[in-house]
Amino acid sequence: xxxxxxxPAAAGSVVSGRGERSIGAILIDAGKLTPExxxxxxxxxxxxxxxxxxxxxxxxxxxxxxxxxxxxxxFDYPYLVHGHSKVSEDxxxxxxxxxxxxEALRALRSQLMVRWFDTDPARRALAVVxxxxxxxxxFIAANLxxxxxxxxxxxxxxxxxxxxxxxxELFGLDNRGGLSAILSxxxxxxxxxxIPSLLDxxxxxxxxxxxxxxxxxxxxxxxxxxxELATEFDVILLDTPAAAECSDAQTIAxxxxxxxxxxxxxTTRISQVRRITDSLSQGSATVVGAVLNEF
Ligand SMILES: Nc1ncnc2c1ncn2[C@@H]1O[C@H](COP(=O)(O)OP(=O)(O)OP(=O)(O)O)[C@@H](O)[C@H]1O
Ligand SMILES: [Mg+2]
Numbered sequence: 001x002x003x004x005x006x007x008p009a010a011a012g013s014v015v016s017g018r019g020e021r022s023i024g025a026i027l028i029d030a031g032k033l034t035p036e037x038x039x040x041x042x043x044x045x046x047x048x049x050x051x052x053x054x055x056x057x058x059x060x061x062x063x064x065x066x067x068x069x070x071x072x073x074x075f076d077y078p079y080l081v082h083g084h085s086k087v088s089e090d091x092x093x094x095x096x097x098x099x100x101x102x103e104a105l106r107a108l109r110s111q112l113m114v115r116w117f118d119t120d121p122a123r124r125a126l127a128v129v130x131x132x133x134x135x136x137x138x139f140i141a142a143n144l145x146x147x148x149x150x151x152x153x154x155x156x157x158x159x160x161x162x163x164x165x166x167x168x169e170l171f172g173l174d175n176r177g178g179l180s181a182i183l184s185x186x187x188x189x190x191x192x193x194x195i196p197s198l199l200d201x202x203x204x205x206x207x208x209x210x211x212x213x214x215x216x217x218x219x220x221x222x223x224x225x226x227x228e229l230a231t232e233f234d235v236i237l238l239d240t241p242a243a244a245e246c247s248d249a250q251t252i253a254x255x256x257x258x259x260x261x262x263x264x265x266x267t268t269r270i271s272q273v274r275r276i277t278d279s280l281s282q283g284s285a286t287v288v289g290a291v292l293n294e295f
Pocket of ligand 1: 090130132133134135136137138139140161164166240241242293294295
C-alpha cells in the first residue's frame with residue numbers, strides 16, 4: 001500500500017476535514033491512482049493552476065465518483081463504490097448515502113436517537129422485529145447500523161436470527177463463528193468482526209445454525225453478553241427472526257429493552273402488528289416505534 005506522504009499534502013486542493021490526508025493520497029491508497037498517475041496530475045495541476053480533482057478528471061484518470069469517494073474519506077464519512085467490495089449492494093446506506101432512501105434512514109436514525117438511545121448502557125440495544133418473513137427486518141437493521149456508524153457512533157449489529165441468518169451475506173463475512181458459538185460457550189467476543197471499509201461498524205454474525213435457538217437465547221448468557229457489549233458500544237442493533245414464526249424475537253427484544261417494529265406496506269396485517277406490540281409490552285420491552293417499509 002502506498003504511503004500517505006507519496007503526494008505532498010498540498011497536492012489535493014480540497015483540504016482534508018481533519019487536515020490529514022490529501023485526495024491524491026486517499027486515491028492511491030484505494031488503488032484508484034498509481035503514484036505515477038499522481039505525478040502527471042500534479043504536473044498538470046501546476047501548469048494550469050487547476051484543482052487536483054479537476055486535473056485528474058481532465059487526464060481521464062478518475063471520475064467524479066472517485067473524487068466524491070475521496071472527499072467522504074477525508075470527512076470520515078466512508079461509503080463504498082459499486083463493484084469494489086464484498087459488501088452486498090443491498091446496503092444502500094453504504095453505497096448511495098445521498099439517495100432519498102438513505103435520507104429516510106437518517107430520519108429514522110434521528111427519531112431513534114431522540115426516543116431511545118442514550119448514554120445509559122440500559123438504552124443502547126434495539127431489536128428490529130416484524131411479524132412475518134421477508135418484511136425487510138434484516139435490510140432495515142443492516143442499513144440502520146451503517147447510518148449510525150456514519151454518525152460516528154460505535155455501532156454493533158448482531159444477527160440474532162439463528163434460523164435464517166443473512167447479515168454475514170450482506171457484509172461478506174465468514175459465518176462459521178458467531179452468536180451461536182458464544183451462547184453455547186464455544187467462543188467469545190473475538191467472534192465480532194470489524195467492517196474495515198466502514199468506520200465504527202462491527203458485526204456479530206449468527207454463526208452455525210443451532211438446533212435450539214430459543215433455548216440458547218433464553219439462557220442467562222444472552223442478557224449478560226448484551227450487558228457487557230453495552231459498555232463497549234454506543235449502539236447495538238439486533239436483527240431477529242419473524243415474530244409470528246417463533247418466540248425468539250420477543251425474548252431478544254425483552255433482553256435488548258426495546259424494539260423497532262417493521263411493517264411491510266400492503267402485506268403486514270394490523271392484527272399482526274397488534275399481536276407483536278402486545279407481546280413486547282407484556283414482556284416489558286419498550287416499543288420505540290414502527291417503520292413502514294415499502295419495496
Ligand atoms: N426498503 C427496501 N428497499 C429495497 N429492497 C428491500 C427493502 N426492504 C427489504 N428489501 C429486500 O427484500 C428482501 C427481503 O428483505 P429482508 O431479508 O431484509 O427481510 P427479512 O424480514 O429479514 O426476511 P427473513 O424473514 O428472511 O429474515 C431482500 O432481498 C431485501 O434486499
Ligand atoms: Mg432477515
